[in-house]
Amino acid sequence: MEDLLPLIWAAILGVAVAMYVILDGFDLGVGILFPFTDTNRQRDQMMASIKPFWDGNETWLVLGGGGLLVAFPRAYSVIMPALYLPLIVMLLALVFRGVTFEFRTVARRTRRWDVVFAASSTLAAFCQGIVLGGFVQGIKVVDGAFAGGAFDWATPFAALCGLGVTAGYALLGATWLVMKTEGEIADRSRRQARVLLAAVLAFMAIVSLWTPLAFERIAARWFSYPNILFLWPVPIVTLLVAYAGWRGLQQNSASLPFLAAIGLFLLGYAGLAVSTFPYLVPPALTIWQAAAAPASQIFMLMGTLVLLPVILGYTCFVYWLFRGKVREGEGYH
Numbered sequence: 665m666e667d668l669l670p671l672i673w674a675a676i677l678g679v680a681v682a683m684y685v686i687l688d689g690f691d692l693g694v695g696i697l698f699p700f701t702d703t704n705r706q707r708d709q710m711m712a713s714i715k716p717f718w719d720g721n722e723t724w725l726v727l728g729g730g731g732l733l734v735a736f737p738r739a740y741s742v743i744m745p746a747l748y749l750p751l752i753v754m755l756l757a758l759v760f761r762g763v764t765f766e767f768r769t770v771a772r773r774t775r776r777w778d779v780v781f782a783a784s785s786t787l788a789a790f791c792q793g794i795v796l797g798g799f800v801q802g803i804k805v806v807d808g809a810f811a812g813g814a815f816d817w818a819t820p821f822a823a824l825c826g827l828g829v830t831a832g833y834a835l836l837g838a839t840w841l842v843m844k845t846e847g848e849i850a851d852r853s854r855r856q857a858r859v860l861l862a863a864v865l866a867f868m869a870i871v872s873l874w875t876p877l878a879f880e881r882i883a884a885r886w887f888s889y890p891n892i893l894f895l896w897p898v899p900i901v902t903l904l905v906a907y908a909g910w911r912g913l914q915q916n917s918a919s920l921p922f923l924a925a926i927g928l929f930l931l932g933y934a935g936l937a938v939s940t941f942p943y944l945v946p947p948a949l950t951i952w953q954a955a956a957a958p959a960s961q962i963f964m965l966m967g968t969l970v971l972l973p974v975i976l977g978y979t980c981f982v983y984w985l986f987r988g989k990v991r992e993g994e995g996y997h
Contacts (some may be wrong), residue, residue, distance in 0.1 A: 669962065670955040673735035674944070676968060677728055682933055684724035685792075686836070686926055687979075691718045693837020695761065695785025696830065697856065698778055706849050707778060709990060711768070713844040716986040718765065722758065723975055734964045738808060739944040739954035745810045746803045747795050747817055754791035757784040786830060793829030797822030800875065800882075800936065805948035821874060828867030832929060835860040839909070839922035846989050854913050857921055861913070865906055868932060872899070875939065881947050882939045895938065902931050 691714040701707050733740045744751070761784040768777035798817030805811060838860055841853035876883035886895055909924025911917075942950045955961065 667952070669958055669965070670735070670951040672965065673731065673955070673961060674951045676972070677731045677735070678937065680724045680728040680731060682930065683979075684721065684728060685933070686929055687717070687721035687724065689789075689833045689929065690714070690836040690840040690922075691721060692785045692789050693833040693835065694840065695781050695837070696789060696834045697837050697841070697853070698782035698785070700852075700856065701849075704774060704778075707774075709845060709849055710841060711765070711781075713841065713990040715765065716982060719762070720979060720982055723979075727972075727975070731964075731968070735956055735961055736944055736951065736954040737956050739949055742803055742805055742808075742810045742945050742949065742954075743799070745814075746812060747798050749814060750791040750794040750798070750817060754788050754795070757788035757791065760784040761788065789830040789833045790826040793826030794822045796829060796936075797825030799946070800825070800940070801879065802946050803948065805945060808949070808953075821878065824867070824870065824874070828864070828871060831860055831863045831867055832925075832932075835864050836922070836925050836929070839925045842913070843918050843922045844990055846991060854916070854921075857925075858910070858913055861906060861909055861925075864928060868902065868928070872935070885939055898931065898935060898938075902928065905931065 694710050694714050698707060698710065701710060732743070760780055764777050764781040764784065768774050768781065771777055794817060797819070801817075801819060801821055803810065803812060804816065835857060838853045838857035842850050842857060845853070876886055885891060905924050905927040909921045909928070912920030912924060940946045942952070944951045944954045
């Protein structure tokens with residue numbers, strides 16, 4: 665049982681991160697697309713499409729961060745100092761973004777708040793990609809503690825991941841607007857989604873080539889026998905999902921492009937899990953080495969098993985309650 669507890673907590677954290685990336689990803693994506701909108705009324709409509717959801721979406725970020733601290737304190741004590749700068753910038757960007765949701769609604773002049781909303785959304789997305797890149801490329805650990813520098817994360821690979829995540833969130837945002845709006849916004853978002861889909865596939869291809877060439881442990885995981893027999897379908901499935909999204913955009917489908925964008929993120933996430941498992945701090949600490957005492961994991965698991973269905977139920981209820989398209993002039997305030 666003690667060996668299973670870290671796996672259970674790793675699965676819970678994996679679900680929390682995946683839910684955050686997908687759900688907060690599309691509303692960050694809407695903010696990224698703000699500068700490419702023609703009129704203030706259209707920006708109002710774009711923001712109205714995410715207002716009922718954005719704060720609930722960030723619940724998953726809290727669950728992921730809190731779960732990491734409680735279940736894997738050694739990993740938390742390494743990851744935080746290694747990636748402190750991009751993480752604090754990301755959190756500050758999310759704070760400014762949250763302020764914008766409230767103040768833009770009552771402001772007489774919204775132009776400045778539009779700039780803040782777009783800039784904070786883009787910065788938060790880019791920093792999340794930086795964190796991802798810094799995590800994948802590895803963290804220097806000596807005797808269980810972080811032994812690197814404050815800017816070890818600042819590499820071309822991390823910058824590439826930052827741009828890739830930003831493009832991916834913009835794709836999620838564009839396909840969300842295709843699904844949730846009508847008229848000119850939906851038409852423009854459909855055009856943007858075609859370009860962004862191509863960009864995301866290009867970033868995924870570059871990262872997929874870069875990682876095995878630069879990191880031997882990842883090359884060994886993907887191309888060693890018999891792993892390659894099980895993993896070779898992943899790129900094929902990715903292309904099929906991307907094609908489904910493209911066809912949905914061409915055929916004016918409302919929901920298929922958004923579902924395909926989610927599928928691409930989940931496939932990329934699965935690829936990341938395959939590349940790093942069982943390391944929680946690659947390439948130094950496994951999930952068992954970083955785990956808290958079994959008593960602590962069990963105690964927190966009891967509460968999580970009660971709260972997790974509540975969070976899932978609340979999320980499903982909100983998305984069902986605010987289903988349908990948002991028309992110009994509508995909102996929940």
